[in-house]
Amino acid sequence: MLILDCPYCGTSADETELSPGGEAHIKRYGPGSSDTDFEGYLFGRENPKGVHFERWRHANGCGKWFHAARCTMTLEVFGTYAAQTFEPPQEIKDKISAKRPGWSWRDFS
């Protein structure tokens, strides 16, 4: 039963208010893409033990999608941020670096 802060409405939302949306920052591949790229887009996921970036929707609240950076091991939440972005904000990356020096996740570090 996680608690995540919705960056839109400011609510500290209990997990019962949220619906999970899997991994964040996935690039869409459409018609014209190679089989490999498309397969990776549909099915390739990180499943890390540690720092992870996820999508959540404040479904039983303001209805907005947002991203959360958290540790899958310790359940520590490094921050939540708007979904309208291609990468995590620098301040969240800095916060992760302070707590998990040397971390990396896909192309981010």
Added chain:
Amino acid sequence: MSTRLPNAGRLIDASKQIEFSFNGKRLKGYEGDTLASALLANDQMLVGRSFKYHRPRGIVASGAEEPNALMNMGEGGQFEPNQRATTTELFDGLAAKSQNHWPSLDFDVGAINTHLARFLPAGFYYKMFIHPRPFWKHVYEPIIRKSAGLGRAPKDRDQDRYEHFYTFVDVLVVGGGVAGLQAALAAGQSGANVLLIEQTADWGGRAQVDGGEVDGKPVADWIASTLKALDDLPNVTRRDRLMGAGVYDHGYALGYERVNDHTPSNAGPRHRLWRIRAKQIVTATGAIERPLSFAGNDIPGVMLASAVRDYAVNFGVSVGDRTVVVTNNDDAYLTAIAMKNAGLDVPAILDARASANGDLVQQAIDMGIRLEFGRAIAAVKGGKRVTGVKVCAQIGEGAVLSEIDCEVVAMSGGWSPVVHLWSHCGGKLNWDVEQQMFRPDATRPPTSHDGEAMVTVAGIANGYLDLNNVLQDADQAGKNAAKAAGSKPKTAKAPTASEATISPMEPVWLMPQGAPIKKRMKAWLDFQNDVKVSDVQLAAQEGYESVEHTKRYTTLGMATDQGKLSNINGLAVLSKALNADIPQVGTTTFRPPYTPISMGAIAGEARGKVFQPLRRTPIHDWNMANGADPEPVGQWHRPFAYVEQGETVHEAVNREVLNTRQNLGLLDASTLGKIIVKGPDAGKFLDMMYTNMMSSLKPGKCRYGLVCTENGFLMDDGVVARIDDDTYLCHTTTGGADRIHAHMEEWLQTEWWDWKVYTANVTEQFAQIAVVGPNARKVLEKLGGMDVSKEALPFMTWADGIIGGFDCRAYRISFSGELSYEIAVPASQGQAFWDALIEAGQEFGVMPYGTETLHILRAEKGFIMIGDESDGTVIPQDLNLQWAISKKKEDFLGKRAQLRSHMADPDRWKLVGLETLDGSVLPDGAYVVADGTNANGQRNMIGRVTSTYYSATLDRGIAMGLVLHGPDRMGEVLDIPKTDGTIIKTRIVDPVIYDKDGEKQNV
């Protein structure tokens, strides 16, 4: 025999006698008894049979760890199996029955298994029953099902009430013993908001029985004054009969309150599930005593040493006149001393250690109790109860040195801290070699959202066994928790207790240490699941090195007590067999709940009518008052059919079908999803959402559309109407409204967030009524208003206007193949408009129709239904819907996926109509079979039935299905078996079997 002592126990009120029954026998107990203490007071030593060998089982413990005394409790709507007698408070009229025996507790046929024990070793089920395969289903499983299992499953609906309670606190303290009280006091005095919970009705924990002095006074006095101090603090809440069941992410904890188990006739809920959010959690959950593994340690009368003195001190119950104490530590001496103080006999203390000189040992010597060091039990004598023990040397192989007659064996193998709640959410453990126990490692705690520790362990649960250390540790835990939760701790000092000299305990995992196989096969580890020392050793010998694998192979710790008594002993035996250290082998995972909690508590109030909200259309009440047979669709109750007096549901459906085809039908279609999509990029967006081109749709026009997932699978369908250049109204299926709206929002917010589009789910803002049948236009024209002629409002168009004085929007769309209008009016006008249609329609033969008629009418037309023809694995191409998939669009959700090789496979099953040769109705979900068998020996399958109905229009069964190469095999006759094995010969036909050219809808 076991009996009641003349001096009443501290928990019972001897002036209040109450009556209860056990296996139909009427017995007497006192207020304050547990069912276990009352049974023992009535000399009921035998309380059940074990799971596998049906061995006689007696009470072993006095608390939540009890493995044996499980009862079927109550009758009818209050029946519940597997209730622990040790945690069941006695009440007047309590009716308990023992479990797992046939025909009776005293004489049990299954006990024959005990003589077959040699043939029922660890993993027996896996080894024996795997081959031959058919034997499993027809021979092994039925026999095992009959003789296995503990309690009976309840048959009646639970008549009790349950509820959930939500609360938010700074500090949750679990456990009302000395540690819990001091931790709560320290946190409370610091100003933190504290909730202190205790699973029993008795505060003070073990100290109430085991004694000691705090600040120079008896510990009982300190407990009383601390309880008062806590109650004087307005920021502390104290609740009993409330167990800490589990600790979860970010300070979430579950509490299980047994509100009325002991007072079943009281008003209010039986159980209450506390859903607690705590900034900090202190677990002061104590420890559980470990049994010793010796031959015959499961015979009724062999009990935990602490339990033996609990029954004497708390309930005034003597389990037997003569108690032999067997131990590897000082603590068990308390039992010998308590027995002596109660005037009972202690023939000997058998101490496996070579020597000991702690204070308690000295006290026992001073009391003149016979003490034998280096001794072990070679065997327990007796069958259904203990009659004596054979004594041997601990270091040997069990040569009998002497025999001692006794009725009770009080055993202690040391103590295991209750680390469950610490471990639930990731807290790690260290092995303490000196005390031979797993203790919480404070440097590796479960962490919360901020990465900081959220659980602290206090007292015995933290591995501090003596009273003074318990107090100091708990005081610090309480202060630390308050500080971490944002309060400023007071500097007040913790109370102190007198320190005692304790001689070191010695690990004893098998008694005697060189016990031969015959003894090891009688040395029980898990009393409930019948796992012995020899079973764990065999598992190790067969290569089970992981403790998690050994657990599953032997079933050690998998019973309803989840190994509270057996896990550490089993682990030690395993590690010895593997020649590894205990911490190397590791523990099994601790999972919530701590002890089983009722299903009722988990459900809470969410059952019956409040299980989920009921959504009502504006016409819902009329529907229900006019014979609607309600069918749950999503959260709605739609009329399956409107059943008239003297009619069956089937007859009603047939009447509705014929009337709609011949006269005039009305359908409450208000549940259909209605989503407004608006903005300059609305067309572009819908081109991505739908497989068809929506941007080219002209205002005033309607178009049927398909929605696919990015995986290419069909997700929903419906008619889209373009309202103006910037605005569309998208109809979805009834169940799809919220899902499709969420789907749109997901893509808008997370992929195309720069597109200028808004969506709004307006499903409930409108009542929508389908006016269907040859007389549809007549009734609308009679009501008068807007022009609904073919010319003014052709098929697949819509228009706003007024009908019968109602503001409305009329769509010329048809899901039935008839002349049809779907007319939307504001929800508030829905019932009035419906009434007007019913009244005006009388002369045209109007009748309402339900969802089954809707389904039949569409199936006659070969229209697909989401959820029937589609199931998450079907793509539009499977359903011959290529016409609704744009070839011009560069992209839409699902387009790329539909190009994958498997999606384009010509061998995908495709939609066809199915017509039985005898006119019968095909069974729902039936499969089409072909010659030959697959690798599993099953008939080859080449298709399945997706929709099947009786069509009153055609007076025979109609169906659709997905069939291999179906559209290329028109006219072929297929075999469709029924579950009884008979075959229905079925011809492949066109799915459109009614008005193929659409002449009836386009008039």
